[in-house]
Amino acid sequence: MTDSVSQCEFSLRINGEQRFVRACSMERLLDVLREQFGLKGAKEGCGEGECGACAVLMDGELVVSCLVPVIQAAGSSIVTIEGLAGDARFDALQEAFLECGGAQCGICTPGMILAAVNLLNKRPSPTIDDIHEGLSGNLCRCTGYVQIVEAVAEAARRGATR
Numbered sequence: 001m002t003d004s005v006s007q008c009e010f011s012l013r014i015n016g017e018q019r020f021v022r023a024c025s026m027e028r029l030l031d032v033l034r035e036q037f038g039l040k041g042a043k044e045g046c047g048e049g050e051c052g053a054c055a056v057l058m059d060g061e062l063v064v065s066c067l068v069p070v071i072q073a074a075g076s077s078i079v080t081i082e083g084l085a086g087d088a089r090f091d092a093l094q095e096a097f098l099e100c101g102g103a104q105c106g107i108c109t110p111g112m113i114l115a116a117v118n119l120l121n122k123r124p125s126p127t128i129d130d131i132h133e134g135l136s137g138n139l140c141r142c143t144g145y146v147q148i149v150e151a152v153a154e155a156a157r158r159g160a161t162r
């Protein structure tokens with residue numbers, strides 16, 4: 001429904017709840033999540049689709065929310081890091097990241113964990129190559145990646161199943 005010349009109302013399912021938002025069609029999903037819904041877990045790193053800090057799941061697929069206009073997300077189901085609270089796979093990953101030193105400054109961590117959840121949803125017992133590939137869209141300036149890969153492997157070993 002058109003609200004003004006430039007704004008429309010969009011319906012999205014966010015972390016399991018039907019939500020409505022008024023926004024310009026090309027407003028970035030990242031901004032809608034952070035500014036209109038207060039979901040600050042998705043971070044802005046590069047703003048160009050390169051770093052993965054803004055990653056969320058959209059209809060079960062990992063997307064970089066800085067490149068998704070809200071009109072494209074309309075009608076879809078979005079899961080942010082906040083929506084994983086209480087999820088067994090998330091809990092296992094969070095523990096393993098802490099134990100393995102996979103999180104330092106934390107800017108990349110929500111996106112990394114969402115990428116890892118996405119990977120483990122598809123491959124519950126990933127090889128190290130699978131983990132590298134699954135995290136290939138996510139950059140980390142702090143850890144050198146070794147601890148992150150170890151953390152995902154450890155979470156998978158512990159059977160991070162739903």
Ligand code: FES
Binds near residue numbers: 043049
């Ligand atoms: S902020 Fe979206 S990919 Fe870097």
Ligand code: FES
Binds near residue numbers: 103107143
């Ligand atoms: S922990 Fe700092 S960017 Fe990854």
